[in-house]
Every structure is written in C-alpha cells, then in structure tokens.
Amino acid sequence: MAKLILTHEVTGLGEPGDVVEVKDGYARNYLLPRNLATPWTKGYESQVAAIRKARKAREIATLDEAKAAAERLSQTNVVVKAKSGDSGRLFGAVTTGDIAGAVTEAGGPSVDKRKIEIGQPIKSTGDYTVSVRLHPEVSAKIAVKVVAA
Numbered sequence: 751m752a753k754l755i756l757t758h759e760v761t762g763l764g765e766p767g768d769v770v771e772v773k774d775g776y777a778r779n780y781l782l783p784r785n786l787a788t789p790w791t792k793g794y795e796s797q798v799a800a801i802r803k804a805r806k807a808r809e810i811a812t813l814d815e816a817k818a819a820a821e822r823l824s825q826t827n828v829v830v831k832a833k834s835g836d837s838g839r840l841f842g843a844v845t846t847g848d849i850a851g852a853v854t855e856a857g858g859p860s861v862d863k864r865k866i867e868i869g870q871p872i873k874s875t876g877d878y879t880v881s882v883r884l885h886p887e888v889s890a891k892i893a894v895k896v897v898a899a
Contacts, residue, residue: 752777754787755794757801759864767802816885819859823882823890826858831899834875844872844896849880853892872896 751771756764760781764770769790772781781787788794830852833841846866853861867881878894 753790754781755790755798755801756781756787758786760786761867766805767798769798813885813887816888819884820882820888820890823853823858823861823884823892826853826856826892828852828856828858828892828894830894830896832875832896834898838875838898840873840875840896842873844868844894849892849894852894 752774753769753771754777756766756768756770759765763772770787777787782789788797828849830844830848832844832848835841846863846868849866849868850861850863853859861882865883867883868878869880872878872894875896875898878896880892880894882890882892884890
C-alpha cells in the first residue's frame with residue numbers, strides 16, 4: 751500500500767490535502783502520473799496545511815452561498831454547440847470543460863469543470879441532465895441542451 755497526499759479532488763477517494771493509502775498500482779499508474787497526488791513524506795506534511803488552506807479559499811465558503819448558486823444554476827438554460835453528423839451523432843463527446851464554458855456564457859455562476867459530473871458520455875444531440883457539486887452538502891442539476899454547430 752502506498753501512502754499519498756491528494757493534490758486534487760478524486761471522486762470516491764478524497765479531497766485535496768487528504769492523506770490516503772491506496773494500492774501501489776493505482777498510485778503508480780493513475781494518481782502520480784496525472785499529478786493528482788504526491789508521495790507522503792514528513793516534509794510534505796507541512797504542505798498538507800497549505801493545500802487545505804487553498805482548498806478553503808476556492809470552495810464556496812458558506813452553505814447559503816452554495817444554495818444560492820445552485821438555484822441560479824437550475825434556472826440557467828445551457829446550450830452546448832458541437833460538431834455532429836446528419837444523424838445527430840457527435841464527432842467526439844461533450845466534455846465537462848465545454849459545459850463549464852457554456853454555463854458561463856449563459857450568464858450562470860463560474861463553475862469549475864472538475865466539479866461537474868456527467869453520468870454517461872454525451873455523444874449525440876439532445877437534452878441531458880448533469881450534476882454540479884458546489885459544496886460537500888449541496889449539488890445542483892443543470893439541464894444541458896446539445897445542438898449541432
């Protein structure tokens with residue numbers, strides 16, 4: 751088992767600054783090459799406090815602000831334009847970055863693409879629902895319409 755300090759949020763594992771123990775292969779092949787974690791040492795223990803402080807600064811501070819942002823997001827009409835064929839099948843897929851950009855263009859609050867969760871990959875035009883984690887206790891549903899560019 752490898753002991754690591756997470757530098758980014760990993761769904762199902764933890765938040766930035768958390769010290770976790772994972773299997774060696776998962777650490778070596780996934781977490782470390784993608785810079786999602788760093789090896790744990792006593793020297794890095796001081797960085798854990800800095801990572802947690804930065805996370806608190808980025809995170810929506812209060813539950814009330816998160817609820818207000820969730821309400822604004824649920825009322826936002828998000829349209830993503832993507833290249834597609836005649837049958838409506840996309841050339842590629844709609845990414846979380848595309849959705850985050852479309853939310854900002856639609857006048858919604860700024861959303862971090864890493865906080866957006868898409869159930870299945872969006873590979874055709876149509877209406878979809880995606881989830882945004884704004885706060886550990888608050889998530890919002892966004893209606894996304896994918897149209898041909």
